[in-house]
Amino acid sequence: MQFNNNHIKNNLNLLGIIGHPIKHSYSPLMHNLSFEINNLEYIYLPFDVPISELKNAIKGVTALGMTGLNVTVPHKERILPFLHDVSEEASVIGAVNTIHNDNGTLRGYNTDVHGVSVSLEKYKERLSDAEVTVIGAGGGARSVLYSLIRNFRVRRINIVNRTIEKAESLKEYFNAKMHFEKIKTYELTPPDLIEIFSRSTLIVNATAIGMSPDIDDSPTEIPESFNENQIVFDLVYNPIGTKFLSLAQSRGAETVNGLTMLVEQGAKSFEIWTGTEMPKEQILSALKSSIEQE
Numbered sequence: 182m183q184f185n186n187n188h189i190k191n192n193l194n195l196l197g198i199i200g201h202p203i204k205h206s207y208s209p210l211m212h213n214l215s216f217e218i219n220n221l222e223y224i225y226l227p228f229d230v231p232i233s234e235l236k237n238a239i240k241g242v243t244a245l246g247m248t249g250l251n252v253t254v255p256h257k258e259r260i261l262p263f264l265h266d267v268s269e270e271a272s273v274i275g276a277v278n279t280i281h282n283d284n285g286t287l288r289g290y291n292t293d294v295h296g297v298s299v300s301l302e303k304y305k306e307r308l309s310d311a312e313v314t315v316i317g318a319g320g321g322a323r324s325v326l327y328s329l330i331r332n333f334r335v336r337r338i339n340i341v342n343r344t345i346e347k348a349e350s351l352k353e354y355f356n357a358k359m360h361f362e363k364i365k366t367y368e369l370t371p372p373d374l375i376e377i378f379s380r381s382t383l384i385v386n387a388t389a390i391g392m393s394p395d396i397d398d399s400p401t402e403i404p405e406s407f408n409e410n411q412i413v414f415d416l417v418y419n420p421i422g423t424k425f426l427s428l429a430q431s432r433g434a435e436t437v438n439g440l441t442m443l444v445e446q447g448a449k450s451f452e453i454w455t456g457t458e459m460p461k462e463q464i465l466s467a468l469k470s471s472i473e474q475e
């Protein structure tokens with residue numbers, strides 16, 4: 182049997198995603214399909230990198246001349262000391278999801294912020310000076326908070342989380358880093374939060390609640406949490422229509438799913454690495470059918 186290596190070009194550029202465990206990710210599909218459509222000599226692979234190997238993996242990026250990486254849980258914060266340069270938003274948030282190897286200089290970015298900002302762009306006027314609620318206190322919540330403070334200039338933020346200490350430390354963090362003092366924290370106990378939810382112009386789910394296979398879960402099951410004056414945004418993109426969003430929709434709220442954020446954060450990374458635009462429409466419909474077929 183003969184090995185056919187016609188598809189492996191000498192000038193192939195290597196990209197990938199590191200995480201641990203590296204769960205099913207849509208990034209390889211999104212980027213490899215974009216390279217194919219744009220006729221670019223790149224390949225994007227998933228790498229399972231335990232915390233103990235993170236430093237070596239980063240050394241490998243320069244040693245192998247890789248173009249860059251996406252970074253996911255649990256490395257987003259730990260990666261910062263290994264980079265030469267970190268963008269303003271990544272430095273304020275304290276988390277990097279994209280690395281670019283710029284001729285040996287490793288630059289870090291947080292493109293999730295861009296994904297959040299594009300997802301909410303059309304509500305800019307309504308969000309200015311508004312009270313909003315963010316459920317969650319992890320990496321996703323950090324990019325939401327940064328975008329809401331910097332780009333949407335909201336007035337007051339309620340952070341709701343299962344572990345109240347994490348919400349508290351996020352509040353302290355954004356007080357210190359962005360001098361934003363109008364943050365209140367609450368434990369995630371939905372019946373006590375109806376009033377807070379219902380007076381919020383925007384409610385964001387930045388937790389994994391409702392993500393496949395737990396599609397019958399929602400951060401709140403109480404219909405009165407929602408009303409027709411609200412915008413409700415779920416970072417979860419699998420399923421595309423979560424229980425949280427359908428409850429909000431049934432009460433007349435406007436809803437935003439996590440798919441736009443997924444594509445936009447990927448498109449921004451793609452642009453940083455290749456200097457070209459991702460074919461977003463085609464990628465959106467490919468991701469949609471892949472998620473729906475699962």
Ligand code: NAP
Pocket residue numbers: 254293296316317318319320321322342343344347369387388389390392416417418439440442443444446
């Ligand atoms: P993370 O850093 O691990 O944070 C997870 C958050 O979810 C924490 O606040 C955690 O609360 C909460 N949580 C998890 N399971 C829970 C449960 N059963 N009950 C109550 N709270 C629970 O994760 P992340 O990176 O922020 O991601 C959060 C979600 O956003 C995931 O579904 C992810 O897929 C999605 N996401 C989407 C995009 C996109 O492009 N659309 C981008 C980033 C993230 P505790 O603090 O109490 O543990």
